[in-house]
Amino acid sequence: MSSLDAIFFDIDDTLFSTSVFADQARRAAIDAMLRAGLRAERDVALRELQDVIAEFSSNYGNHFDKVLDRLGNESWEGQNRAVIVAAGVVAYHDTKWSKLKVWDDVYEVLKWLAEQPIPRGIISAGITIKQAEKVVRLGVLEFLTPSAIFFTDQVGFSKPNPKLYRRVLEHLDLEPARCLYVGDNPTHDIDPCNDEGWNTVRIRRGGRYSTVDGRTKPDHEISDFFQLRKLLQNEFGL
Ligand SMILES: [Mg+2]
Secondary structure (H helix, E strand, C coil), X not given: XXXXXXXXXXXXXXXXXXXXXXXXHHHHHHHHHHHCCCCCCHHXXXXXXXXXXXHHCCCCCCHHHHHHHHHCHHHCCCCCHHHHHHHHHHHHHHHHHHHCCCCHHHHHHHHHHCCCCCCEEEEECCCHHHHHHHHHHCCXXXXXXXXXXXXXXXXXXXXXXXXXXXXXXXXXXCCHHHEEEEECCHHHHHHHHHHHCCEEEEECXXXXXXXXXXXXXXXXXXXXXXHHHHHHHHHHCC
């Protein structure tokens, strides 16, 4: 039986359902804007929001302003458009508080893992503050090893650059063959880690990459974290 020196996780669609959360937050935002006086069909406003996100990226800062621009002056005429925008922003953030949680099995298994003698890290791609906020809001910070949390924006390499994964291991003085990465994206999580000689686990439970194939096969595939626990017990003696 091989043993592990560390285990690292991706965040989005690995610890929680990014797509379900984003959909809930966007619907809540549009509903709040309608309550605040936005004059538009709900479906039309939602579609414009989705298009704005697709065209300007999810990290763009003025989604709701853009939606008003696209719906036209008549959608907010006679009102202060900043208040309608603020209603959307507030509802979006409220949804973050209430809905941004890890899946129940993820919580239970990370809690179990925190009792094992092995560091538990994060390697996540995205804007540092946004990803850091997710780690905090998801409610699993206490189960993670503080020195093993990495965001691509800070490291200076993004996925799928294999140097990202190499740099993390250099930083912690770890060997790839004794580390495990758990992620949902075959081309950004699994392929580069396989190339670097890591042990890899692909989690497949929906999300935008669940039907995508990578260049290489993961060493293991799971559909929830209970399967991960079984794998860690059976294959790695945890
Ligand atoms: Mg992901």
